[in-house]
Amino acid sequence: MTVTRQRDQLPGAAGRADRGVRPRDPRGRRPGAGTMAAFISPALILFILFVLVPVLFAAYTAFFRWNGLGGFPTDFVGLENFQTMLQDKVFLADLWRILLITILSIAVQLPMAFGLAMLLHQNFPGRTAFRLLFFVPYILTEAVTAVLFRLIFSPRRGFADAVLSGFGIDGIGWLSDRNLVIFVIFGILTWKFFGFHMILYLAGRQSIPEELYEAAKVDGATGKQLFRHITLPLMGPTLRITVFLSVIGTVQLFDLVYVLTKGGPFHASETLAITMYEQGFVRNQIGYASALSIAMFLLSLVFALIYQRYVLGRDLQGALTSSDGGRS
Amino acid sequence: MSVNTARAKLLRNTGFYIAAFLGTVFVATPILFALLGGFKDNQQLRENALGLPNPWHVGNYLDVLADGTFWRQLFNSVFIALVTTFIVVAAAAAVAYVFARFQFRGREGLFTLFAAGMMFPFTVAVLPLFIILRTFEMLNSPLGVILPQAAFGLPLTIIILRSFFRQIPGEVEEAATIDGAGPWRFFLQILLPMSRPVIATVSVLALVGSWNSYLLPLVVLSKPTWQTLPLGVTQFQGEYATETAKVLAFVMLAMLPALIFYAFAERQLISGLTSGGTKG
Numbered sequence: 218m219t220v221t222r223q224r225d226q227l228p229g230a231a232g233r234a235d236r237g238v239r240p241r242d243p244r245g246r247r248p249g250a251g252t253m254a255a256f257i258s259p260a261l262i263l264f265i266l267f268v269l270v271p272v273l274f275a276a277y278t279a280f281f282r283w284n285g286l287g288g289f290p291t292d293f294v295g296l297e298n299f300q301t302m303l304q305d306k307v308f309l310a311d312l313w314r315i316l317l318i319t320i321l322s323i324a325v326q327l328p329m330a331f332g333l334a335m336l337l338h339q340n341f342p343g344r345t346a347f348r349l350l351f352f353v354p355y356i357l358t359e360a361v362t363a364v365l366f367r368l369i370f371s372p373r374r375g376f377a378d379a380v381l382s383g384f385g386i387d388g389i390g391w392l393s394d395r396n397l398v399i400f401v402i403f404g405i406l407t408w409k410f411f412g413f414h415m416i417l418y419l420a421g422r423q424s425i426p427e428e429l430y431e432a433a434k435v436d437g438a439t440g441k442q443l444f445r446h447i448t449l450p451l452m453g454p455t456l457r458i459t460v461f462l463s464v465i466g467t468v469q470l471f472d473l474v475y476v477l478t479k480g481g482p483f484h485a486s487e488t489l490a491i492t493m494y495e496q497g498f499v500r501n502q503i504g505y506a507s508a509l510s511i512a513m514f515l516l517s518l519v520f521a522l523i524y525q526r527y528v529l530g531r532d533l534q535g536a537l538t539s540s541d542g543g544r545s
Numbered sequence: 546m547s548v549n550t551a552r553a554k555l556l557r558n559t560g561f562y563i564a565a566f567l568g569t570v571f572v573a574t575p576i577l578f579a580l581l582g583g584f585k586d587n588q589q590l591r592e593n594a595l596g597l598p599n600p601w602h603v604g605n606y607l608d609v610l611a612d613g614t615f616w617r618q619l620f621n622s623v624f625i626a627l628v629t630t631f632i633v634v635a636a637a638a639a640v641a642y643v644f645a646r647f648q649f650r651g652r653e654g655l656f657t658l659f660a661a662g663m664m665f666p667f668t669v670a671v672l673p674l675f676i677i678l679r680t681f682e683m684l685n686s687p688l689g690v691i692l693p694q695a696a697f698g699l700p701l702t703i704i705i706l707r708s709f710f711r712q713i714p715g716e717v718e719e720a721a722t723i724d725g726a727g728p729w730r731f732f733l734q735i736l737l738p739m740s741r742p743v744i745a746t747v748s749v750l751a752l753v754g755s756w757n758s759y760l761l762p763l764v765v766l767s768k769p770t771w772q773t774l775p776l777g778v779t780q781f782q783g784e785y786a787t788e789t790a791k792v793l794a795f796v797m798l799a800m801l802p803a804l805i806f807y808a809f810a811e812r813q814l815i816s817g818l819t820s821g822g823t824k825g
Contacts (some may be wrong), residue, residue: 253643253647259635260636264699269662347569349563472757
């Protein structure tokens with residue numbers, strides 16, 4: 218029972234809401250097997266060839282030492298790639314950076330998005346314009362954004378240095394300082410993604426019925442109390458889902474960081490996906506790179522399961538199902 | 546209105562506009578830097594980084610626009626995005642129709658299989674995908690980008706479409722059947738037109754996903770013929786490392802299509818992208 222429940226609560230498996238409800242079949246004519254196959258097969262073939270086979274192949278290859286040539290891997294090494302991984306300083310530092318960016322996101326980026334959402338929920342002239350503007354970074358391509366920020370933070374003649382020189386501060390090695398680079402990247406991630414979270418918060422806030430506030434006000438609740446006892450609890454599902462999305466996004470981060478720094482200097486800004494890319498496509502260590510990609514998958518999966526069970530599990534009808542029909 | 550409430554309102558308004566102003570500066574500065582920087586020459590960028598261009602140079606933008614590379618990459622990006630969208634929406638709609646409207650053995654299992662695809666981040670599969678595409682000789686071909694993108698777009702598209710198709714009352718289908726429409730006609734002429742809003746949502750998701758995609762084109766398209774804009778921008782920066790102004794013009798032009806699309810379809814874009822977010 219628990220196993221199936223967990224599976225049903227994965228973000229993808231939307232089946233749970235309508236389990237047991239038999240869809241209304243058209244009485245009478247039912248399409249023949251040939252017609253059904255014609256409807257199903259394009260998606261199924263595409264999915265098997267380009268999703269299932271590659272994923273299974275990655276899981277298989279992770280147990281071999283292989284340079285990617287000659288059809289299939291043959292040099293079976295058991296768990297060696299995974300053992301190597303656990304001793305790989307770069308891999309361990311990747312995990313640390315995932316944690317760091319997650320903590321920073323929860324401490325800085327999400328509260329900022331939340332605050333702006335609460336602000337933009339108020340009735341002010343021009344709030345639509347601000348809402349539209351704050352979403353703009355999210356619609357821009359990550360790789361293109363990264364090129365722009367490379368120029369902004371480029372050494373000596375970059376825009377960021379020019380701004381600071383106005384305050385009498387000399388050039389800073391934004392992307393070349395090992396200790397600084399990850400924070401600069403976090404700043405850029407915030408620029409890129411806070412608007413997305415803000416829109417989700419706005420939607421969550423707008424779904425709270427105004428009657429609740431009116432009733433509480435009649436009972437003499439102050440603004441602070443309204444926020445603590447109505448807004449915050451009822452925004453719970455949205456808050457929890459944005460933390461989830463933020464973590465999953467961090468685990469899989471590639472485009473932005475790869476174009477900005479290629480993971481450098483000296484791996485100081487490397488992400489799990491960049492380590493995998495470098496091992497696989499630059500060093501041709503396909504087996505080891507596959508093990509890394511499996512680690513990334515397991516990391517997302519384990520996090521998703523734990524989070525679903527202990528955090529999202531509380532939300533009977535969470536934000537997960539909101540696009541099913543605008544509930545929540 | 547008492548003096549007190551008027552003052553409170555003034556304070557509230559001021560607070561709002563200060564915060565909104567700070568947010569605006571934060572968001573707009575990098576984009577304005579690209580836009581204005583494209584109108585400067587390199588000397589101005591060094592010596593007058595913060596001010597307006599003086600004089601305004603249109604040369605950088607004109608150079609990029611006069612060079613065929615930008616247009617070819619723009620065409621490639623648009624072409625790959627449109628074909629990807631068409632394939633993923635068509636294939637997903639067909640199978641979602643079957644999932645939503647017909648009973649057959651193994652239906653739930655098959656659906657779960659597709660839905661489980663949501664759990665696989667694309668990055669996990671990119672290495673074996675490369676090897677498979679190399680075996681099929683699909684490297685440096687647009688199909689090598691289109692088909693995997695469409696395949697990875699299937700799970701979310703199927704989930705969204707299926708739940709929408711289920712909400713269409715059975716009576717509609719019964720009426721169509723009585724009028725002699727078979728499953729094909731019902732699907733093409735009744736179900737799809739009725740589902741226009743949700744088709745728009747999933748199309749936006751697929752379009753934007755393909756337009757922004759970087760890792761797969763990076764791996765698959767090593768020759769310039771089919772390279773897309775995100776690849777083009779990063780390479781342009783490598784080639785013109787010393788001509789920052791020109792790179793800024795290229796960056797700005799590469800951002801422009803998305804900005805224009807956003808200006809015209811802002812509602813569909815926001816609802817599409819956030820529905821993808823809450824699902825993914």
